[in-house]
Amino acid sequence: MKKQVVVFAALMFCGSAQQAQTSTDCLVAQYYFNQGNANDDIGPYHGNAVGATLVPDRFGNPNAAYYLSGAPGSYINLGTTSVLKPTSGSISMWVNIADTVTAGSGYYINPILLTKCQQGPSCYEAYCIYYDISSSKVVAACTQLPCTQPSALTNSTVNAGLWHHYILAYDSTAIKLYLDGVLQDSVAKGFSSFFLAGDSVMIGNSASVSNNRFFNGTVDDIRFYNCVLSSAQVTGLYNEASPSIGINDPGSTVKKITVFPNPAEKIINFSETADVMITDTRGREITAGQNTNWTDISLLAPGIYLVTLSKKHVITGRGKFIKE
Template identity: 25%
Template structure:
Protein backbone atom coordinates (compact mmCIF):
# COMPACT_ATOMS: atom_id res chain seq x y z
CA UNK A 1 0.00 0.00 0.00
CA UNK A 2 2.88 2.37 0.80
CA UNK A 3 4.35 1.81 -2.69
CA UNK A 4 0.97 2.44 -4.30
CA UNK A 5 0.54 5.63 -2.25
CA UNK A 6 3.94 6.96 -3.27
CA UNK A 7 3.21 6.19 -6.93
CA UNK A 8 -0.13 7.98 -6.73
CA UNK A 9 1.43 10.96 -4.97
CA UNK A 10 4.10 11.16 -7.69
CA UNK A 11 1.40 11.28 -10.38
CA UNK A 12 -0.50 14.02 -8.57
CA UNK A 13 2.60 16.10 -7.89
CA UNK A 14 3.48 15.87 -11.59
CA UNK A 15 0.01 17.12 -12.49
CA UNK A 16 0.22 19.90 -9.92
CA UNK A 17 3.40 21.12 -11.56
CA UNK A 18 1.40 21.79 -14.73
CA UNK A 19 -1.27 23.64 -12.68
CA UNK A 20 -4.12 22.39 -14.85
CA UNK A 21 -7.44 21.47 -13.32
CA UNK A 22 -9.67 18.45 -13.46
CA UNK A 23 -13.12 17.63 -12.17
CA UNK A 24 -13.99 14.68 -9.95
CA UNK A 25 -10.52 13.10 -10.21
CA UNK A 26 -10.77 11.77 -13.79
CA UNK A 27 -7.09 10.76 -14.09
CA UNK A 28 -6.56 7.00 -13.94
CA UNK A 29 -4.14 5.72 -11.31
CA UNK A 30 -5.31 8.02 -8.54
CA UNK A 31 -7.57 5.47 -6.87
CA UNK A 32 -5.13 4.64 -4.06
CA UNK A 33 -4.84 8.32 -3.19
CA UNK A 34 -8.60 8.73 -3.38
CA UNK A 35 -9.01 5.83 -0.98
CA UNK A 36 -6.53 7.30 1.47
CA UNK A 37 -8.21 10.71 1.38
CA UNK A 38 -11.84 9.58 1.25
CA UNK A 39 -12.33 10.53 4.88
CA UNK A 40 -11.11 14.03 4.08
CA UNK A 41 -13.64 14.32 1.26
CA UNK A 42 -16.43 13.28 3.59
CA UNK A 43 -15.43 15.68 6.37
CA UNK A 44 -14.46 18.60 4.13
CA UNK A 45 -17.18 19.57 1.68
CA UNK A 46 -14.88 22.14 0.10
CA UNK A 47 -12.88 19.32 -1.55
CA UNK A 48 -14.46 19.44 -5.03
CA UNK A 49 -11.83 17.70 -7.12
CA UNK A 50 -9.54 20.45 -8.41
CA UNK A 51 -5.78 19.97 -8.46
CA UNK A 52 -5.46 22.62 -5.77
CA UNK A 53 -7.52 20.43 -3.47
CA UNK A 54 -5.60 17.33 -4.51
CA UNK A 55 -2.42 19.19 -3.63
CA UNK A 56 -3.75 19.93 -0.16
CA UNK A 57 -4.66 16.28 0.29
CA UNK A 58 -1.23 15.12 -0.90
CA UNK A 59 0.48 17.56 1.44
CA UNK A 60 -1.50 16.10 4.32
CA UNK A 61 -0.50 12.56 3.34
CA UNK A 62 3.15 13.59 3.06
CA UNK A 63 2.95 15.45 6.35
CA UNK A 64 1.64 12.36 8.10
CA UNK A 65 4.38 10.23 6.51
CA UNK A 66 7.30 12.49 7.39
CA UNK A 67 6.24 13.97 10.73
CA UNK A 68 4.21 11.23 12.36
CA UNK A 69 5.67 10.18 15.70
CA UNK A 70 5.35 6.75 17.27
CA UNK A 71 3.73 8.17 20.43
CA UNK A 72 0.90 9.91 18.56
CA UNK A 73 -2.47 8.33 19.27
CA UNK A 74 -4.96 7.35 16.55
CA UNK A 75 -7.29 10.20 15.69
CA UNK A 76 -5.04 12.99 16.95
CA UNK A 77 -5.13 16.21 14.90
CA UNK A 78 -2.33 18.08 16.64
CA UNK A 79 -0.14 17.59 19.71
CA UNK A 80 1.77 20.42 21.40
CA UNK A 81 3.89 19.01 24.26
CA UNK A 82 5.29 22.53 24.88
CA UNK A 83 8.34 21.00 26.53
CA UNK A 84 10.99 22.70 24.39
CA UNK A 85 9.18 24.37 21.49
CA UNK A 86 5.79 25.37 20.08
CA UNK A 87 5.67 22.66 17.42
CA UNK A 88 2.97 20.12 16.67
CA UNK A 89 4.82 16.85 17.24
CA UNK A 90 2.35 14.71 15.29
CA UNK A 91 1.27 16.44 12.08
CA UNK A 92 3.49 19.54 11.85
CA UNK A 93 0.68 22.08 12.30
CA UNK A 94 3.09 24.27 14.25
CA UNK A 95 2.02 27.12 16.54
CA UNK A 96 3.41 30.63 16.12
CA UNK A 97 4.21 32.61 19.30
CA UNK A 98 2.99 36.19 19.50
CA UNK A 99 3.88 38.50 22.38
CA UNK A 100 4.86 37.37 25.84
CA UNK A 101 5.04 33.59 25.69
CA UNK A 102 8.07 31.37 26.34
CA UNK A 103 9.07 27.85 27.36
CA UNK A 104 9.60 27.57 31.11
CA UNK A 105 11.78 24.85 32.69
CA UNK A 106 12.12 26.50 36.08
CA UNK A 107 10.06 24.07 38.15
CA UNK A 108 10.40 20.72 36.42
CA UNK A 109 12.42 18.48 34.14
CA UNK A 110 10.06 18.99 31.23
CA UNK A 111 8.82 22.35 30.04
CA UNK A 112 5.53 24.18 29.70
CA UNK A 113 4.49 27.35 27.91
CA UNK A 114 4.52 30.39 30.18
CA UNK A 115 2.14 33.23 29.29
CA UNK A 116 2.76 36.64 30.86
CA UNK A 117 -0.67 38.13 30.07
CA UNK A 118 0.39 39.70 26.76
CA UNK A 119 1.10 36.69 24.54
CA UNK A 120 -0.46 33.70 22.81
CA UNK A 121 0.18 30.83 20.39
CA UNK A 122 -1.61 30.82 17.04
CA UNK A 123 -2.16 27.88 14.64
CA UNK A 124 -3.36 29.27 11.32
CA UNK A 125 -3.70 25.85 9.72
CA UNK A 126 -7.07 25.35 11.40
CA UNK A 127 -8.78 28.34 9.75
CA UNK A 128 -11.99 27.07 8.07
CA UNK A 129 -11.31 23.61 9.46
CA UNK A 130 -14.29 21.26 9.30
CA UNK A 131 -14.49 20.02 12.90
CA UNK A 132 -17.44 17.75 12.18
CA UNK A 133 -19.28 15.74 14.83
CA UNK A 134 -16.36 14.00 16.55
CA UNK A 135 -13.99 16.26 18.47
CA UNK A 136 -11.95 16.33 21.68
CA UNK A 137 -9.48 18.75 23.25
CA UNK A 138 -7.14 17.99 26.16
CA UNK A 139 -5.04 20.59 28.01
CA UNK A 140 -3.14 21.11 31.27
CA UNK A 141 -3.08 24.62 32.77
CA UNK A 142 -2.12 26.58 35.89
CA UNK A 143 -3.38 30.14 36.25
CA UNK A 144 -1.14 32.49 38.24
CA UNK A 145 -2.50 35.98 37.53
CA UNK A 146 -4.78 38.19 35.45
CA UNK A 147 -7.67 37.54 37.79
CA UNK A 148 -9.68 40.64 36.89
CA UNK A 149 -10.35 39.47 33.35
CA UNK A 150 -11.64 36.42 31.55
CA UNK A 151 -8.73 34.41 30.17
CA UNK A 152 -8.74 32.12 27.15
CA UNK A 153 -6.96 28.80 27.62
CA UNK A 154 -7.48 27.20 24.19
CA UNK A 155 -10.06 27.90 21.49
CA UNK A 156 -10.49 28.89 17.87
CA UNK A 157 -12.28 32.17 18.49
CA UNK A 158 -14.11 34.24 21.05
CA UNK A 159 -17.49 33.00 22.39
CA UNK A 160 -19.97 33.26 19.47
CA UNK A 161 -17.32 33.99 16.82
CA UNK A 162 -15.41 30.73 17.26
CA UNK A 163 -16.25 27.05 17.03
CA UNK A 164 -15.24 25.92 20.52
CA UNK A 165 -13.39 27.18 23.59
CA UNK A 166 -12.14 26.55 27.12
CA UNK A 167 -11.87 29.80 29.10
CA UNK A 168 -11.29 31.05 32.66
CA UNK A 169 -13.56 33.43 34.58
CA UNK A 170 -12.71 36.66 36.43
CA UNK A 171 -13.01 38.17 39.91
CA UNK A 172 -16.30 39.96 40.47
CA UNK A 173 -18.17 38.18 37.70
CA UNK A 174 -21.81 37.50 38.46
CA UNK A 175 -21.45 33.82 37.67
CA UNK A 176 -17.73 33.07 37.32
CA UNK A 177 -14.81 33.87 39.60
CA UNK A 178 -11.13 33.80 38.70
CA UNK A 179 -10.99 30.25 40.08
CA UNK A 180 -13.75 28.97 37.82
CA UNK A 181 -13.88 28.24 34.13
CA UNK A 182 -16.13 26.91 31.38
CA UNK A 183 -16.29 25.53 27.88
CA UNK A 184 -18.55 24.88 24.92
CA UNK A 185 -18.98 24.32 21.20
CA UNK A 186 -20.88 26.27 18.53
CA UNK A 187 -23.27 24.49 16.17
CA UNK A 188 -26.13 25.63 13.95
CA UNK A 189 -28.62 25.19 16.80
CA UNK A 190 -26.30 26.40 19.59
CA UNK A 191 -24.72 29.73 18.56
CA UNK A 192 -22.67 30.43 21.71
CA UNK A 193 -20.25 28.67 24.03
CA UNK A 194 -20.43 28.40 27.85
CA UNK A 195 -22.39 25.18 27.77
CA UNK A 196 -20.44 24.36 30.93
CA UNK A 197 -19.66 27.14 33.42
CA UNK A 198 -18.74 27.69 37.07
CA UNK A 199 -16.41 24.69 37.04
CA UNK A 200 -13.94 24.94 39.91
CA UNK A 201 -10.22 25.40 39.09
CA UNK A 202 -8.27 27.01 41.96
CA UNK A 203 -5.40 29.24 40.86
CA UNK A 204 -1.70 28.38 41.29
CA UNK A 205 -2.55 24.69 40.83
CA UNK A 206 -2.25 22.39 37.82
CA UNK A 207 -5.54 21.19 36.31
CA UNK A 208 -6.33 18.82 33.45
CA UNK A 209 -9.34 19.67 31.26
CA UNK A 210 -10.89 17.55 28.50
CA UNK A 211 -13.88 18.52 26.36
CA UNK A 212 -15.50 15.99 24.00
CA UNK A 213 -18.36 16.28 21.51
CA UNK A 214 -20.01 13.48 19.53
CA UNK A 215 -22.60 15.38 17.49
CA UNK A 216 -25.30 15.03 20.16
CA UNK A 217 -23.65 15.29 23.54
CA UNK A 218 -21.00 17.59 25.00
CA UNK A 219 -18.90 16.30 27.91
CA UNK A 220 -16.38 18.05 30.13
CA UNK A 221 -13.85 16.43 32.47
CA UNK A 222 -11.64 18.21 34.99
CA UNK A 223 -8.89 16.22 36.69
CA UNK A 224 -10.51 13.04 35.38
CA UNK A 225 -13.89 13.91 36.95
CA UNK A 226 -16.99 14.40 34.74
CA UNK A 227 -18.63 17.81 35.21
CA UNK A 228 -22.29 18.82 35.19
CA UNK A 229 -23.48 21.32 32.60
CA UNK A 230 -25.63 21.60 29.52
CA UNK A 231 -24.59 18.26 28.06
CA UNK A 232 -27.47 18.27 25.57
CA UNK A 233 -26.78 21.80 24.36
CA UNK A 234 -25.91 21.00 20.81
CA UNK A 235 -26.38 18.77 17.81
CA UNK A 236 -24.88 18.50 14.36
CA UNK A 237 -21.42 19.52 13.15
CA UNK A 238 -19.33 22.10 14.96
CA UNK A 239 -19.33 25.22 12.79
CA UNK A 240 -16.22 26.01 10.74
CA UNK A 241 -14.80 29.52 11.23
CA UNK A 242 -12.10 31.52 9.47
CA UNK A 243 -10.20 31.77 12.74
CA UNK A 244 -7.00 30.10 13.97
CA UNK A 245 -6.64 27.85 16.97
CA UNK A 246 -5.42 30.09 19.78
CA UNK A 247 -3.67 29.04 22.98
CA UNK A 248 -3.38 31.63 25.75
CA UNK A 249 -6.05 34.15 24.72
CA UNK A 250 -9.81 34.16 24.09
CA UNK A 251 -9.55 34.40 20.31
CA UNK A 252 -8.46 37.95 19.42
CA UNK A 253 -10.06 39.26 22.62
CA UNK A 254 -12.43 42.22 22.67
CA UNK A 255 -11.92 45.99 22.55
CA UNK A 256 -10.38 47.06 25.84
CA UNK A 257 -10.38 43.50 27.17
CA UNK A 258 -7.91 41.23 25.37
CA UNK A 259 -8.55 38.25 27.73
CA UNK A 260 -4.98 36.94 27.69
CA UNK A 261 -4.04 34.04 29.94
CA UNK A 262 -1.46 34.49 32.71
CA UNK A 263 0.23 31.32 33.88
CA UNK A 264 1.35 27.98 32.43
CA UNK A 265 -0.23 25.79 29.74
CA UNK A 266 1.08 22.35 28.84
CA UNK A 267 0.41 19.26 26.72
CA UNK A 268 -2.31 20.52 24.36
CA UNK A 269 -3.95 17.80 22.23
CA UNK A 270 -6.65 18.16 19.56
CA UNK A 271 -8.50 15.09 18.30
CA UNK A 272 -10.83 14.30 15.43
CA UNK A 273 -12.54 11.70 17.59
CA UNK A 274 -14.38 11.39 20.90
CA UNK A 275 -12.02 10.33 23.66
CA UNK A 276 -13.23 7.46 25.83
CA UNK A 277 -13.23 7.68 29.61
CA UNK A 278 -10.31 5.24 29.61
CA UNK A 279 -8.31 7.48 27.27
CA UNK A 280 -9.09 10.54 29.40
CA UNK A 281 -7.95 8.71 32.53
CA UNK A 282 -4.72 7.71 30.78
CA UNK A 283 -4.00 11.32 29.79
CA UNK A 284 -4.65 12.48 33.34
CA UNK A 285 -2.37 9.82 34.81
CA UNK A 286 0.54 11.10 32.71
CA UNK A 287 0.37 14.48 34.40
CA UNK A 288 1.58 17.82 33.11
CA UNK A 289 5.19 18.30 32.12
CA UNK A 290 5.77 20.62 35.07
CA UNK A 291 3.28 19.07 37.47
Protein backbone atom coordinates in the same frame (compact mmCIF):
# COMPACT_ATOMS: atom_id res chain seq x y z
CA MET B 1 16.62 -1.03 50.59
CA LYS B 2 15.87 -3.87 48.19
CA LYS B 3 12.16 -3.61 49.04
CA GLN B 4 12.19 0.11 48.31
CA VAL B 5 13.80 -0.46 44.91
CA VAL B 6 11.17 -3.05 44.02
CA VAL B 7 8.38 -0.69 45.07
CA PHE B 8 9.80 2.11 42.93
CA ALA B 9 10.14 -0.22 39.95
CA ALA B 10 6.52 -1.28 40.39
CA LEU B 11 5.38 2.34 40.48
CA MET B 12 7.37 3.07 37.33
CA PHE B 13 5.75 0.09 35.60
CA CYS B 14 2.29 1.31 36.60
CA GLY B 15 3.07 4.75 35.21
CA SER B 16 4.22 3.19 31.92
CA ALA B 17 1.10 1.05 31.77
CA GLN B 18 -1.11 4.09 32.25
CA GLN B 19 0.80 5.92 29.52
CA ALA B 20 0.19 3.01 27.16
CA GLN B 21 -3.55 3.39 27.70
CA THR B 22 -3.61 6.92 26.27
CA SER B 23 -5.33 7.23 22.92
CA THR B 24 -3.42 7.68 19.67
CA ASP B 25 -5.98 6.21 17.24
CA CYS B 26 -7.62 9.55 16.46
CA LEU B 27 -4.82 11.86 17.57
CA VAL B 28 -4.27 14.51 14.88
CA ALA B 29 -1.88 16.99 16.53
CA GLN B 30 0.25 17.14 19.66
CA TYR B 31 2.06 20.05 21.29
CA TYR B 32 4.26 18.88 24.17
CA PHE B 33 6.76 21.80 23.93
CA ASN B 34 9.62 19.48 24.97
CA GLN B 35 11.79 20.62 22.04
CA GLY B 36 11.73 24.26 23.07
CA ASN B 37 9.18 25.38 20.49
CA ALA B 38 5.48 25.16 19.63
CA ASN B 39 5.87 22.62 16.83
CA ASP B 40 3.45 19.75 16.28
CA ASP B 41 5.19 16.62 17.59
CA ILE B 42 3.43 14.22 15.21
CA GLY B 43 2.63 16.25 12.10
CA PRO B 44 3.09 19.47 10.12
CA TYR B 45 0.65 21.69 12.02
CA HIS B 46 3.23 23.79 13.81
CA GLY B 47 2.28 26.63 16.14
CA ASN B 48 3.94 29.95 16.86
CA ALA B 49 4.68 31.09 20.42
CA VAL B 50 4.57 34.89 20.66
CA GLY B 51 5.75 36.63 23.82
CA ALA B 52 5.65 33.29 25.64
CA THR B 53 8.39 32.05 27.97
CA LEU B 54 9.64 28.47 28.22
CA VAL B 55 9.48 27.30 31.85
CA PRO B 56 9.57 23.95 33.72
CA ASP B 57 6.60 21.68 33.12
CA ARG B 58 4.56 20.01 35.87
CA PHE B 59 7.22 17.31 36.20
CA GLY B 60 10.00 19.86 36.65
CA ASN B 61 11.51 19.24 33.21
CA PRO B 62 13.22 22.49 32.14
CA ASN B 63 11.99 24.51 29.14
CA ALA B 64 9.09 22.14 28.50
CA ALA B 65 5.98 24.32 29.01
CA TYR B 66 4.95 27.83 27.98
CA TYR B 67 4.19 30.65 30.40
CA LEU B 68 1.83 33.37 29.12
CA SER B 69 2.11 36.70 30.91
CA GLY B 70 -1.47 37.96 30.50
CA ALA B 71 -0.38 40.74 28.15
CA PRO B 72 -1.91 41.25 24.68
CA GLY B 73 1.33 40.16 23.04
CA SER B 74 1.69 36.87 24.94
CA TYR B 75 -0.05 33.91 23.28
CA ILE B 76 0.37 30.79 21.14
CA ASN B 77 -1.10 30.66 17.64
CA LEU B 78 -1.66 27.07 16.49
CA GLY B 79 -2.62 28.08 12.97
CA THR B 80 -5.72 27.89 10.80
CA THR B 81 -5.74 24.26 9.69
CA SER B 82 -9.12 22.52 9.63
CA VAL B 83 -7.43 19.45 11.15
CA LEU B 84 -7.69 21.16 14.55
CA LYS B 85 -11.38 21.89 13.94
CA PRO B 86 -13.26 18.57 13.68
CA THR B 87 -17.03 18.46 14.04
CA SER B 88 -16.51 15.68 16.59
CA GLY B 89 -13.40 15.93 18.70
CA SER B 90 -11.52 16.19 21.98
CA ILE B 91 -8.90 18.62 23.21
CA SER B 92 -6.60 17.67 26.10
CA MET B 93 -4.34 20.15 27.87
CA TRP B 94 -2.57 20.86 31.15
CA VAL B 95 -3.02 24.34 32.59
CA ASN B 96 -1.61 26.17 35.60
CA ILE B 97 -3.47 29.45 36.14
CA ALA B 98 -1.12 32.04 37.64
CA ASP B 99 -3.53 34.90 38.23
CA THR B 100 -6.69 36.51 36.89
CA VAL B 101 -6.30 39.18 34.22
CA THR B 102 -8.77 42.05 34.34
CA ALA B 103 -7.15 44.07 31.55
CA GLY B 104 -8.96 44.25 28.24
CA SER B 105 -12.63 44.62 27.40
CA GLY B 106 -15.79 42.60 26.87
CA TYR B 107 -16.55 39.21 28.42
CA TYR B 108 -15.21 38.96 31.99
CA ILE B 109 -13.11 35.90 31.24
CA ASN B 110 -9.55 34.77 30.65
CA PRO B 111 -9.37 32.74 27.41
CA ILE B 112 -7.30 29.58 27.61
CA LEU B 113 -8.11 28.14 24.16
CA LEU B 114 -10.52 29.14 21.40
CA THR B 115 -11.25 29.33 17.70
CA LYS B 116 -14.10 31.17 16.00
CA CYS B 117 -17.21 30.27 14.04
CA GLN B 118 -17.89 33.82 12.78
CA GLN B 119 -16.33 37.30 12.68
CA GLY B 120 -19.01 39.05 14.75
CA PRO B 121 -18.36 40.80 18.08
CA SER B 122 -20.05 38.12 20.22
CA CYS B 123 -21.16 34.48 20.13
CA TYR B 124 -18.16 33.63 17.96
CA GLU B 125 -16.54 30.73 19.86
CA ALA B 126 -16.75 27.57 17.75
CA TYR B 127 -15.15 25.89 20.74
CA CYS B 128 -13.40 27.38 23.73
CA ILE B 129 -12.02 26.74 27.19
CA TYR B 130 -11.83 29.74 29.48
CA TYR B 131 -11.52 30.83 33.10
CA ASP B 132 -14.61 32.70 34.27
CA ILE B 133 -13.42 35.49 36.55
CA SER B 134 -16.75 35.98 38.32
CA SER B 135 -17.27 32.34 39.35
CA SER B 136 -13.59 31.25 39.47
CA LYS B 137 -14.56 28.18 37.43
CA VAL B 138 -13.27 26.85 34.14
CA VAL B 139 -15.83 26.66 31.34
CA ALA B 140 -15.95 24.85 27.99
CA ALA B 141 -18.42 25.93 25.33
CA CYS B 142 -19.44 25.62 21.68
CA THR B 143 -21.56 28.05 19.65
CA GLN B 144 -24.35 27.68 17.12
CA LEU B 145 -25.27 30.77 15.12
CA PRO B 146 -26.86 33.16 15.72
CA CYS B 147 -26.23 32.73 19.45
CA THR B 148 -26.84 29.35 21.07
CA GLN B 149 -23.96 28.52 23.39
CA PRO B 150 -24.23 25.42 25.61
CA SER B 151 -21.51 25.48 28.26
CA ALA B 152 -19.98 22.90 30.61
CA LEU B 153 -18.49 24.06 33.92
CA THR B 154 -16.18 22.63 36.55
CA ASN B 155 -18.02 21.51 39.68
CA SER B 156 -15.92 23.70 41.96
CA THR B 157 -13.72 26.75 41.79
CA VAL B 158 -10.23 26.38 40.36
CA ASN B 159 -7.41 27.77 42.49
CA ALA B 160 -4.45 29.54 40.96
CA GLY B 161 -0.95 28.15 41.20
CA LEU B 162 -1.73 24.46 40.64
CA TRP B 163 -1.53 22.26 37.57
CA HIS B 164 -4.84 20.82 36.34
CA HIS B 165 -5.72 18.60 33.41
CA TYR B 166 -8.67 19.62 31.22
CA ILE B 167 -10.39 17.79 28.40
CA LEU B 168 -13.12 19.28 26.22
CA ALA B 169 -14.96 16.56 24.28
CA TYR B 170 -17.78 17.41 21.89
CA ASP B 171 -19.90 16.12 19.03
CA SER B 172 -23.34 17.04 17.69
CA THR B 173 -24.98 15.53 20.77
CA ALA B 174 -23.13 16.88 23.81
CA ILE B 175 -20.27 18.87 25.30
CA LYS B 176 -18.25 17.25 28.09
CA LEU B 177 -15.68 18.84 30.36
CA TYR B 178 -13.22 16.76 32.40
CA LEU B 179 -11.03 18.04 35.23
CA ASP B 180 -8.12 15.87 36.42
CA GLY B 181 -9.66 12.75 34.89
CA VAL B 182 -13.14 13.29 36.35
CA LEU B 183 -16.21 14.27 34.32
CA GLN B 184 -17.41 17.64 35.60
CA ASP B 185 -20.33 18.40 33.33
CA SER B 186 -22.10 17.06 30.25
CA VAL B 187 -24.61 19.32 28.51
CA ALA B 188 -26.79 18.76 25.46
CA LYS B 189 -25.48 20.36 22.26
CA GLY B 190 -27.88 19.50 19.44
CA PHE B 191 -25.92 20.91 16.50
CA SER B 192 -22.87 20.21 14.35
CA SER B 193 -19.99 22.58 15.01
CA PHE B 194 -19.16 25.15 12.34
CA PHE B 195 -15.78 26.89 12.02
CA LEU B 196 -14.62 30.15 10.48
CA ALA B 197 -12.23 29.34 7.64
CA GLY B 198 -8.90 31.09 8.03
CA ASP B 199 -9.28 31.73 11.76
CA SER B 200 -6.50 30.56 14.06
CA VAL B 201 -6.73 28.29 17.07
CA MET B 202 -5.47 30.58 19.83
CA ILE B 203 -4.00 29.86 23.26
CA GLY B 204 -4.21 32.73 25.74
CA ASN B 205 -5.78 35.45 23.60
CA SER B 206 -9.39 35.99 22.50
CA ALA B 207 -8.22 37.69 19.27
CA SER B 208 -11.34 39.85 19.19
CA VAL B 209 -11.71 43.63 19.04
CA SER B 210 -14.89 43.80 21.13
CA ASN B 211 -14.04 40.99 23.57
CA ASN B 212 -10.35 41.56 24.01
CA ARG B 213 -9.13 39.31 26.83
CA PHE B 214 -5.93 37.48 27.79
CA PHE B 215 -4.60 34.64 29.97
CA ASN B 216 -1.91 34.54 32.64
CA GLY B 217 -0.54 31.08 33.36
CA THR B 218 1.32 28.08 32.00
CA VAL B 219 0.08 25.60 29.39
CA ASP B 220 1.49 22.24 28.34
CA ASP B 221 0.87 18.90 26.64
CA ILE B 222 -1.93 19.98 24.28
CA ARG B 223 -3.49 17.24 22.17
CA PHE B 224 -6.18 17.39 19.49
CA TYR B 225 -8.33 14.38 18.54
CA ASN B 226 -10.95 13.95 15.84
CA CYS B 227 -13.05 11.70 18.07
CA VAL B 228 -14.73 11.84 21.47
CA LEU B 229 -12.43 10.18 24.00
CA SER B 230 -13.78 7.53 26.35
CA SER B 231 -13.57 7.90 30.12
CA ALA B 232 -10.78 5.30 30.18
CA GLN B 233 -8.78 7.29 27.63
CA VAL B 234 -9.30 10.45 29.65
CA THR B 235 -7.98 8.67 32.75
CA GLY B 236 -4.98 7.43 30.80
CA LEU B 237 -4.09 10.95 29.69
CA TYR B 238 -4.44 12.33 33.21
CA ASN B 239 -2.13 9.60 34.57
CA GLU B 240 0.44 9.96 31.81
CA ALA B 241 3.97 9.74 33.19
CA SER B 242 6.76 12.22 32.62
CA PRO B 243 8.85 11.47 29.52
CA SER B 244 11.92 11.99 31.73
CA ILE B 245 10.79 10.46 35.00
CA GLY B 246 14.28 9.06 35.67
CA ILE B 247 15.69 12.18 37.28
CA ASN B 248 19.08 10.60 37.94
CA ASP B 249 19.64 9.32 34.41
CA PRO B 250 23.25 9.39 33.17
CA GLY B 251 23.96 12.62 31.31
CA SER B 252 21.41 14.71 33.23
CA THR B 253 22.49 18.36 33.48
CA VAL B 254 20.34 19.02 36.56
CA LYS B 255 22.19 18.39 39.80
CA LYS B 256 20.95 15.94 42.41
CA ILE B 257 19.94 17.67 45.64
CA THR B 258 20.19 16.29 49.15
CA VAL B 259 16.86 15.60 50.86
CA PHE B 260 17.06 14.78 54.57
CA PRO B 261 16.02 12.90 56.58
CA ASN B 262 15.24 10.27 53.99
CA PRO B 263 13.04 8.26 54.60
CA ALA B 264 10.98 10.78 56.56
CA GLU B 265 7.64 11.04 58.35
CA LYS B 266 6.95 14.73 59.04
CA ILE B 267 9.53 17.23 57.78
CA ILE B 268 12.08 17.09 54.96
CA ASN B 269 14.93 19.55 54.44
CA PHE B 270 16.80 20.50 51.28
CA SER B 271 20.43 21.35 50.65
CA GLU B 272 19.50 24.80 49.30
CA THR B 273 16.78 27.45 49.57
CA ALA B 274 14.52 27.73 46.53
CA ASP B 275 10.97 27.34 45.26
CA VAL B 276 9.95 23.72 45.77
CA MET B 277 7.52 21.43 43.96
CA ILE B 278 6.76 17.89 45.14
CA THR B 279 5.22 15.43 42.69
CA ASP B 280 4.33 11.77 42.78
CA THR B 281 5.98 9.28 40.42
CA ARG B 282 3.39 10.07 37.73
CA GLY B 283 4.28 13.72 37.78
CA ARG B 284 1.16 14.94 39.54
CA GLU B 285 1.83 17.98 41.72
CA ILE B 286 1.20 17.22 45.39
CA THR B 287 2.38 20.40 47.08
CA ALA B 288 4.53 23.45 46.43
CA GLY B 289 6.25 26.23 48.34
CA GLN B 290 8.27 29.36 47.71
CA ASN B 291 11.73 30.39 48.92
CA THR B 292 12.17 27.63 51.46
CA ASN B 293 14.63 24.90 52.44
CA TRP B 294 12.10 22.60 54.12
CA THR B 295 8.52 21.39 53.82
CA ASP B 296 5.94 19.53 55.88
CA ILE B 297 5.08 16.10 54.45
CA SER B 298 3.07 14.77 57.39
CA LEU B 299 -0.18 14.67 55.39
CA LEU B 300 1.31 12.81 52.42
CA ALA B 301 0.47 9.15 51.89
CA PRO B 302 3.38 6.72 52.27
CA GLY B 303 5.32 6.29 49.05
CA ILE B 304 8.06 7.67 46.82
CA TYR B 305 8.02 11.34 45.79
CA LEU B 306 10.09 13.60 43.58
CA VAL B 307 11.37 17.05 44.59
CA THR B 308 12.18 19.84 42.12
CA LEU B 309 13.84 23.06 43.26
CA SER B 310 13.84 26.17 41.08
CA LYS B 311 14.71 29.86 41.17
CA LYS B 312 12.99 32.33 38.86
CA HIS B 313 11.50 29.48 36.78
CA VAL B 314 14.94 27.84 36.32
CA ILE B 315 15.42 24.37 37.82
CA THR B 316 18.36 24.23 40.23
CA GLY B 317 18.10 20.64 41.41
CA ARG B 318 16.07 17.46 41.77
CA GLY B 319 15.84 14.65 44.26
CA LYS B 320 13.72 11.81 45.62
CA PHE B 321 12.49 10.89 49.07
CA ILE B 322 10.45 8.17 50.73
CA LYS B 323 7.51 9.10 52.93
CA GLU B 324 7.07 6.53 55.69
